[in-house]
Amino acid sequence: MDEERIKFKLKLASAFISEGKNLHAIQIYKYLIEETGKEEIYFQLAELYEDMGFIEAGKNILDDLLRLKNGNDDATLFFGQYLLRNSRWFESIEILSGISESTPAALFLIAYSYMMLSEFELSKEFFTNYINSNENSELKQEANLYLAKIEYELRNYDSALNYATNAQYLYSDFWELNLILAKVYYNLNMFSHAINPIQKALKLNPKDAAVQEFAGKIYFNLQDYRKAEKFFSESIELNPEVSAEIYTLLAKSFVKQRKIDEAGLFFELALQIDPAYQPAIAGKGDLIKNKKL
CATH class of the missing domain: 1.25.40.10 (Tetratricopeptide repeat domain)
Known part of the structure; x- marks a missing residue:
């Protein structure tokens, strides 16, 4: 089949796809594969199956191509990317x-x-x-x-x-890189250094629970308990599975601001999550002792 005829058929397949007539496009791609054996058409058919949610069908097409091309590097790379896009991690590694x-x-x-x-x-x-x-x-x-x-x-x-x-060099304005920097500085006990990246992460992605959580941890260690309360509260609202650690840190932030009733409530919530969590047990015990004095 000459190149002009192939181009015409491919344009026709694209037109069918744009009209939602995917089955017609599949028939054209299969016909062209049979007539030409071009790997680009295998790729297009696999991607069409993928777009339709037929992941196994696309995988089978690429399996056929790989056998025909005896492990051709371009075909193998495309197949690996296809598997990776569809979270087939083990298969991607193998290919x-x-x-x-x-x-x-x-x-x-x-x-x-x-x-x-x-x-x-x-x-x-x-x-x-x-x-x-x-x-x-x-x-x-x-x-x-x-x-x-x-x-x-x-x-x-x-x-x-x-x-x-x-x-x-490329990702200075990417929220996740700034979160990583903040977390690293936090774990190196360089809390002041963590302020700039965590503020950038908050600006770029304020709806991420982990960003709010680490902002709370950083400001707690900087003894800015009002800000720590704010960020821990935000992280709790955003996270459906809050840890005993975060409830306890919020409770301690309340203690430092002498908001005793609020502190007691969040120590209790921490112990509901993990009854054996020692920081919460100790914090609650200290509250009870101080109330008796």
């Missing part, structure tokens, strides 16, 4: 591992999949390999962002700070 030495982008995608599986050490290894590869890509700054998150989870706070600082 992409075959081209990880020849295709640096595969390293990034494998690392991302491991991160989503909370396999942080493996994710760190692949992101580091990607950064050390010769590929010149903006994805390297994104890899720095993810490595900052990973090192934070692994409690390697100095390393997390280094990666987060590197990621600022």
Whole structure:
């Protein structure tokens, strides 16, 4: 089939899709695959199935392509991305591992999949390999962002700070990077340093419970209990599953402001969540003692 005929058929398929006639488009793509074997048409058919919610059908099309192309790097990379988009983390890793030495982008995608599986050490290894590869890509700054998150989870706070600082080159106005910086400074007991990034995170994403929670923790440690109360209260409103720790910190913020009745209420809420939570038990006990004096 000549190129003009192929282009005409592809335009016709696009027109059918825009009209909501997906089954007609599928028939055209299948016909073109049979006639031409072009991998781009396999990609388009798989994406159409994906848009329709038929993830397995799209996966089967890409499986067929991979067998026909004997593990072609471009087809494998596309398949890996398809699996990753659909949260098929293990399958994505399995498919992409075959081209990880020849295709640096595969390293990034494998690392991302491991991160989503909370396999942080493996994710760190692949992101580091990607950064050390010769590929010149903006994805390297994104890899720095993810490595900052990973090192934070692994409690390697100095390393997390280094990666987060590197990621600022492109992501200085991204709320999550600013939250990571604030959390790292908090865990390094550098509470004053945490103010600027947490304020940026609050401005960029005020509806995130974790942002409000860490703002509360930072201001609590800076002994600004009025602000701590404000941010802990906001985080509780935004979070359907509040921890005993946050209820207790809010209670302590009330104690510091001599709002004793409010403090008692939130110590009780903390103990409803975790009856054995010692900071709440101690805080409630101190309240009772002080009331008797």
